[in-house]
Amino acid sequence: MSHHGVGPRAVMRSAVFLTAGALAVPLLAGCGSDDKPAGPLAGQDIVPVARAQVADGGTLKWAVDAVPETLNTFQADADAGTSRIAQAVLPSMFRLDVNGRPVADPAYLESAKVIETEPRQVVLYKLNQQAVWSDGREIGAADFAAQWRALSGKDSAYWTARNAGYDRIAKIERGANDLQVRVTFSRPYADWKSLFSPLYPKDVMGTPDAFNDGARRKLKVTAGPFRVEKVDTAEKDVVLGRNPRWWGKPAKLNQIVLHAVARDKRAAALADGSVDLAEVDSTEAQRIGLAGRQKGTGTPLQGSGRTSVKKLRSWALAHGFDSDEVPRAKKKLRTVIKRYLEQQQALRDLDVRKSLEPAYTQLALNGSSGPLADERVRRAVARALDRAELARLVLTPLGLPAVPVGSHLALSGQIAYADSSGAIGDQDTKEAQALLADAGWVAGGPVRAEKKGEKAAGPQKPSEDVPDGGQDGQYIVGEDDKGHDGEHGGDERGDDEGQHRDGKDKRRAPADDKREHGDKDLAQEGRHGGAPGAYAPRGTAAPAAAPAGPLAKDGKALALRFVLPSGPGSDILGSVAARISAMLGQVGIRTTITKVSDDSYFKDHIASGDYDLALYSWPSSAFPATDARPVYAKPVPAADGSVNVEQNFTRVGTDQVDQLFDRAATTLDEDEERDLIRKADARIWAAAGSIPLYQRPELVGVRKNLVNAGAFGFQTPVYEDMGFLKKGVRVSASPASGSPDK
Template sequence: MSHDGIAPRAVLRSVAFLTAGMLTVPVLAGCGSDDPAGEPLAGADTAGADRSDIADGGTLRWAVDTVPDTLNTFQADADTTTARIAEAVLPSMYRSDARGRAVRNADYLASAEVVDTEPKQVVVYRLAQQAVWSDGREIGAADFAAQWRALSGKDTAYWTARNAGYDRIEKVERGKNDLEVKVTFGRPYADWKSLFSPLYPKEVMGTPDSFNDGARKKLKVTAGPFTVDKVDTKEDEVVLARNPRWWGDPAKLQKIVLRAVPHDKRVSALSDGTLDLAEIDPEAARRITVAALPQEENTPLMGPEADRSAADALRSWAVANGSDEDAADEEVSARKKLRKKAEKYARQQKALGGFEVRKSLEPAYTQLALNGAEGPLSDERVRRAVARALDREDIAGTVLKPLGLPAEPVGSHLALSGQAAYADSSGALGKPDAKEARALLSDAGWVPGGPVEEEKKDTKKDEGEEAAGSEADEEGKEDTKGSGGSEDSDDGDDGTYIVGEDDGKNHGTGDGKAPHDSGTGTGQLKQGGAPAGAYAPKGTAAPARADTAPVAKDGKALVLRFVLPSGPGSKTLETVAGRIAAMLEKIGIRTDISTVDDDSYFKDHIASGDFDLALYSWPATAFPATDARPVYSKPVPAADGSLNVEQNWTRVGTDQVDQLFDQAIATLDDSERRDLIRKADSRIWAAAGSIPLYQRPQLVAARKNLANAGAFGFATPVYEDMGFLKKSAQGPEGSPASKKGGSGS
């Protein structure tokens, strides 16, 4: 699976991994009220334009990660492309606005309201009068009822990936007329607005066969501004065509071609003219930014020869013209290859001048996951120590500041700034504090300077190397002595570490080690101090200046396996992991960072629990009570004896968090529900199973004359408004004459 995109709520919460870039972004002003939800940290960047300024027709070629295996978003193998197609071709009763909140979609829904709560919750949907399927049939109660039956979980013949919310419905029936749909819930359901988005026709949902197989490669009946023209696995693309039966504002584009292009091939595809819109990585963003600069400006040197100095060039010329014929031939060949690469790079840069980078923050955040199933991190004190050691502001700044994006750490597991449920609850864990982190480790039995039995051999080698160093170096490192025992530790080391005043000068060896016991049973005693070379009981706290020494317990050092993926985005993740490792080292925790194959990272490591620390991302949602519960619910034993973790891959959960989610999902009052969600988030912070770090950056390359498309941020794309500007509406370089940040809807 790709680690560069985040699946929307139409499919399972899926993991995705960070990319980064540069430039600037339109930022919304901070919220002036006392509302803890605040405002989104960054607005959409889509080159918004009025529909009147957009030409009729044209084809938008849009890069995606995959051609999907299914067009049914409710199946387990649905992906981000499945969801994107559904947004363009199927009804959604609600969509996401610029603040990440659910708003009524007027193209399908005239109104929707809870009309009764006692004895049961009843919601009445009043459909838009013109809303019809592409075969001319009205959208109605039969479609709602078919989707409920398919997703209720009562009929196991339907291969559904989720049924949250639908399993609470008791019945779906026609209301007062054909435009009304009455939904009665057997149990209260606060997130009822999440249902029937997308809505599939009864032809898809009506039978298990049609649900399981009928919508995998085609959708015969749709109801959006576009229809599915074809799914072409040979050409790796999905073609969407303008829907002639669409009753809303007609689509400006004639076609949208969703083309599967790997991230490392997107720059070439953009420069070759085979893409108009593509999410890109930081390096591609830098290239496009430089390509757009006027030639006379002093632009950064990039390309194949960017790292070659004048000395390198002179040396190359000398070898190519030297007396060694073999070396000269080899150098001439290398120079020709480099020249061809430089020429190709120059051609690409010229073509990339027709594009610009549009940027925002994704409705998703990257977190540090701590596997609490077993090992040191099963102890909450150790997890909290890890969390207290992290400077999240520094980490967010490392990733986002070079991009010109707001570098604020995320303060909630369940929402992002601007969303209704957001509040910074990180105070439940406490501010970064290395001293407090070390105290937590000590309380859990992990102390600096403890013996590390399995590392004695390596420690001896290190001590030998230290002895060869300067006396000053030895003094600077003396607070780490004893972690592997003395040179004679094989002769009766009983699991203690050596304390005392020895500095390598006054007592014995002069190599910075404690002297071996002479057998007298005493040592020289300095006034107010301990005998030099005395042995403290096992587990005793380390002496002063050892606060950054590796901690150990029961003869083992505290080393955490930090697993990262390879592939797109991995450079940024490696940078973040390096910063985290350095912060943990300051409190005595060492990390073993390993990079694994991108394709197996999630399945073989995250989902299976084969990690101590990991970085992955979760999408935000307007419905956290529903969507976040399986991510943070307490794992429970399954019937076969295994542990059912749902999507809680940190394996950390509490009964109290589950109870708060259960209360929130049944609370119809918006204010009370937000309070419950925020309380749940505080408890999740306190358990320290996952630590939100920063909101993910969103970098999109777009053709300059393409309007109402790009970095959408929270907002659901308005597909019918996308298109290419008329020449009269273009600025001097092809961009909108008056660029706006919104979607133009």
């Protein structure tokens, strides 16, 4: 599991983490003539070529995290693999373009538009007359109606994960002919383009049994360039083959095999040919780039074989080997290095294609209890952060644009995007300290000893008895009685080994460069306007000043529990968290960093509210009025006395934000919808429940002769155009290809 996101649209903005924290969905909004949106910060990197240059045939082996538990994207356990398969084998009325905006797919639609608004909204779909299911039946109104009935929420026998939009449909009818479908809404619905993407046949949606169980491992009827041939859990494969009834441009590949490979095993899988395309982390991307640059072996295995163990170990560690995985026995060490060099030779046939994912990493602040229940403290945390520095920390070493994300609800390139971070203000240490003082947290205040059995405020109060370095998986940042005053972080390489592994602080974090910015005007939203592994660039400045002394209130120190995942791919989060903790230490906030297993990170901590601070990612949505509302909705008491937070894991929400989302979802004026979304985002910033940091990097290891595939960015992949270059055809790799800069 990757540590980057919370994902796909099939379950609204579902909580399937990509561990460094994603929902991949299409944005309905228009632009005024005087409001032209900027493009994406980074373009896609797929080495695009004309179909005439792509060979016919071949099999693409594509790494995924796991064999999907279900092929039905509307079920709760659908994942990114489910969505990938649906894109290749099922109709979608709208798909995303390179800017993350929905466009009609001409393979299925001649047109789709609102033809009536009074007394009710009516959308008329005109279907491509060649569009047929793989059993030969025309795609038509019966399929639209079956999907509506299954997802409307009116029949509890269907185990659906969401019904957003479908619950607003009043009826679906055949139009003037079999190629027309009329959809009449009971209430206006701005995000109507989000519906029927994907569209399942009535064979799947027609009965609860077919919906609940029939489509979990099989899709007998499909309508895309590919079809599902086999789901093999033993071999960890899903095999997609050409659809002989596909009416569009025929697929270049004979097969696409989605093969499950753990994230930390992907460089090895690319090297041995198990896969041809795989998302990789920055460490493996650098390894692939290093292989491409190596001219000779230059290894200690050359010569008479008398090389010392010390020299062998030094060489291995210098080439990215984990210190825990380097054997001390000389014979075993030589075997490990030999296997590594063989893999490096094979990796020369690969490139790294890179872009930015349609997802962003955020700092989440749990506002349900403890110090962060006070909006002033949350705002102080936000004002303590230098988000530009955090973006540089992650993205600059990868050669990607290091621009902080300015919106919770869209990313640069999407129509609704606008930088609304001014509602909270830029980094300002003095303002952060003033907010904390206003909330009653003062430096040098007495700290009352905790009585035996007494529960600490917040999810967990760090123990005063835990030494710096802490227990396994835990260390404290921000204490001034240990001699390092909150400077606990990674070294320039971002390696967090040694931060807590042996209980001793070995390194000092690169410091905040203490840039001071003027406050931005918060009057519009109100000062208290409403109750989601890289390394520091060389030359990062050392701390300019000692952190502030720890703060206290009512006899308790201001201490926050920072929970992180610990699995493969979490090194980015570790580095970012260490840097955030150092920034918070500058204003007197102490943090305890606790690493937990990937399996429990979301379920036992984020979803249950057992954290103060956390890092995870949300995907951007092309339909934020629909998809983002559950993420930022104000928690409400349930009938059983519990609190329904939907997907608002920070537990911070306001009535104003809810109202703005409701208005945006019902207006049919695209400019008005965009403006309402931006106003909602400004209020979300002001409430300071989550602080967007940076757009996530997308790094893809890919065989050099594979084209029209790689780092797709926003755009839905065009599966029928993917393939391998014809023999003798040469193309230049795109400028973004290659390895991350060292």
